[in-house]
Amino acid sequence: MQDLTHYLNGAHVKGTSGRFADVYNPATGEVQAKVPLASADELAQAVAYAEAAQPAWAATNPQRRARVLMKFVDLLNRDMDKLAEALSREHGKTLPDAAGDVQRGLEVVEYCIGAPQMLKGDFTDSAGPGIDMYSMRQALGVTAGITPFNFPAMIPMWMFAPALACGNAFILKPSERDPSVPLMLAELMEEAGLPKGVLQVINGDKEAVDAILDHEVIQSIGFVGSTPIAEYIYGRGCSNGKRVQCFGGAKNHMIIMPDADMDQAADALIGAGYGAAGERCMAISVAVPVGDETADRLIEKLVPRVEALKVGPYTSGNDVDYGPVVTAAAKQNILGLVQSGVDQGATLVVDGRDFNLQGYEDGFFVGPHLFDNVTPDMDIYTKEIFGPVLSTVRAQSYEEAVGLAMDHEYGNGTAIFTRDGDAARDFANRINVGMVGINVPIPVPLAYHTFGGWKKSVFGDLNQHGPDAFKFYTRTKTVTARWPSGIKEGGEFSIPVME
Numbered sequence: 001m002q003d004l005t006h007y008l009n010g011a012h013v014k015g016t017s018g019r020f021a022d023v024y025n026p027a028t029g030e031v032q033a034k035v036p037l038a039s040a041d042e043l044a045q046a047v048a049y050a051e052a053a054q055p056a057w058a059a060t061n062p063q064r065r066a067r068v069l070m071k072f073v074d075l076l077n078r079d080m081d082k083l084a085e086a087l088s089r090e091h092g093k094t095l096p097d098a099a100g101d102v103q104r105g106l107e108v109v110e111y112c113i114g115a116p117q118m119l120k121g122d123f124t125d126s127a128g129p130g131i132d133m134y135s136m137r138q139a140l141g142v143t144a145g146i147t148p149f150n151f152p153a154m155i156p157m158w159m160f161a162p163a164l165a166c167g168n169a170f171i172l173k174p175s176e177r178d179p180s181v182p183l184m185l186a187e188l189m190e191e192a193g194l195p196k197g198v199l200q201v202i203n204g205d206k207e208a209v210d211a212i213l214d215h216e217v218i219q220s221i222g223f224v225g226s227t228p229i230a231e232y233i234y235g236r237g238c239s240n241g242k243r244v245q246c247f248g249g250a251k252n253h254m255i256i257m258p259d260a261d262m263d264q265a266a267d268a269l270i271g272a273g274y275g276a277a278g279e280r281c282m283a284i285s286v287a288v289p290v291g292d293e294t295a296d297r298l299i300e301k302l303v304p305r306v307e308a309l310k311v312g313p314y315t316s317g318n319d320v321d322y323g324p325v326v327t328a329a330a331k332q333n334i335l336g337l338v339q340s341g342v343d344q345g346a347t348l349v350v351d352g353r354d355f356n357l358q359g360y361e362d363g364f365f366v367g368p369h370l371f372d373n374v375t376p377d378m379d380i381y382t383k384e385i386f387g388p389v390l391s392t393v394r395a396q397s398y399e400e401a402v403g404l405a406m407d408h409e410y411g412n413g414t415a416i417f418t419r420d421g422d423a424a425r426d427f428a429n430r431i432n433v434g435m436v437g438i439n440v441p442i443p444v445p446l447a448y449h450t451f452g453g454w455k456k457s458v459f460g461d462l463n464q465h466g467p468d469a470f471k472f473y474t475r476t477k478t479v480t481a482r483w484p485s486g487i488k489e490g491g492e493f494s495i496p497v498m499e
């Protein structure tokens with residue numbers, strides 16, 4: 001049994017609150033570590049370290065700050081296998097998928113190496129007689145981020161890379177389900193040359209989060225997780241005067257038009273619906289074939305593929321399609337929703353309820369499920385299941401299919417599979433969802449674009465990574481400067497305007 005720590009001011013520090021949470025190996029169901037849950041006092045200590053370290057970091061020129069990130073990228077590549085193994089052991093996802101989790105974070109770090117270009121500011125020469133005007137982007141100070149269990153490497157990096165590149169200190173409160181990789185990332189940043197106290201990890205639960213929300217020194221909060229918590233953090237953080245961006249849950253629809261290549265659509269749905277056991281905010285959880293004939297053809301293609309899915313522990317390497325879900329409670333929640341789908345009249349075409357893996361009977365494995373004839377009033381349609389369960393809702397027309405995605409409360413991602421450019425273009429223009437795929441099932445934007453949903457999938461107005469991150473982690477100061485002797489001419493009492 002491992003005793004995990006916080007990472008404060010460049011050192012592993014034991015928890016002092018006396019409260020701990022169990023960290024499981026989801027494949028075996030065993031508790032493999034204890035993680036300390038921080039008190040408000042421990043958070044305040046982290047803030048004090050951050051506040052002391054941040055001014056010198058902000059005063060370091062942006063190119064030198066970027067060099068730390070450059071070195072960090074080297075170290076991530078050096079330790080890729082070690083990071084992926086630690087990630088799989090706590091999260092349960094397969095090793096290739098865990099390496100992908102690190103890689104998609106690394107790509108945002110690479111993008112942030114270009115921070116000096118993004119932080120240049122604007123200058124207007126001679127905005128008036130003898131007057132220059134310039135805008136600077138300055139660091140906020142001490143910033144914080146609260147992250148979910150499902151991407152324990154990628155999402156922390158999406159937050160701390162731009163925050164640090166802009167000259168802020170950053171306090172990370174990762175998920176208490178899989179905190180080891182975030183701790184390893186903080187160590188690697190220090191090995192890359194980051195001064196102590198600039199990036200810290202405070203482990204904890206609601207108590208630590210509330211302390212972050214209420215601490216007056218913390219200037220901004222980034223959050224990724226479920227929608228009810230996102231809404232809570234946004235409300236409390238904003239009312240405390242902080243800059244807050246919160247990314248919430250999802251229910252991503254994929255529309256399959258009658259002219260789509262059905263093999264391609266079925267393959268896409270298998271990866272997007274069941275990859276990472278469905279524990280992705282960009283997973284496709286609803287398939288919407290247009291017309292009964294399309295639906296019949298799709299189901300016929302899906303069934304053998306779903307039945308052939310290989311579910312197992314990450315230790316089986318590349319021979320597994322997806323692993324266990326994160327906790328026993330998550331498994332119970334998923335199976336409860338599957339039961340509700342059956343009770344409410346959906347057709348369970350592939351039933352994974354009796355799934356059992358020999359030798360791993362105590363692991364949190366959930367077999368793959370496929371539903372047909374799901375209707376919008378059912379719980380399996382309205383709620384985020386976050387498990388290996390794909391629901392098929394049959395639409396009779398393209399308009400009905402689009403209307404389903406438009407009317408759902410979540411708006412993170414969506415996709416359309418078709419050979420018709422006109423339908424694809426119309427869909428991309430009209431849909432009220434933040435990230436859209438055309439014959440691409442999981443349209444996660446690359447690092448230099450921005451990531452974010454619409455509707456109840458987001459609270460706040462700037463997206464993650466891409467140019468928005470530099471706006472979120474800086475504030476603008478605009479200076480108007482006049483150097484001639486005009487100030488000797490006496491005061492001006494009406495508002496100055498440019499003629």
Ligand code: NAD
Nearest residue numbers: 147148149174175205206209225226229247248249250281
């Ligand atoms: P979660 O909301 O349970 O937890 C997220 C974070 O909030 C964790 O650090 C947790 O410790 C903290 N937290 C939990 N309960 C809290 C409370 N009552 N008060 C204050 N803080 C609390 O989410 P999760 O289960 O870790 O992650 C899965 C969810 O995240 C899914 O809903 C998924 O769609 C969403 N997600 C969204 C995105 C996105 O970009 N939109 C990306 C990844 C995951």
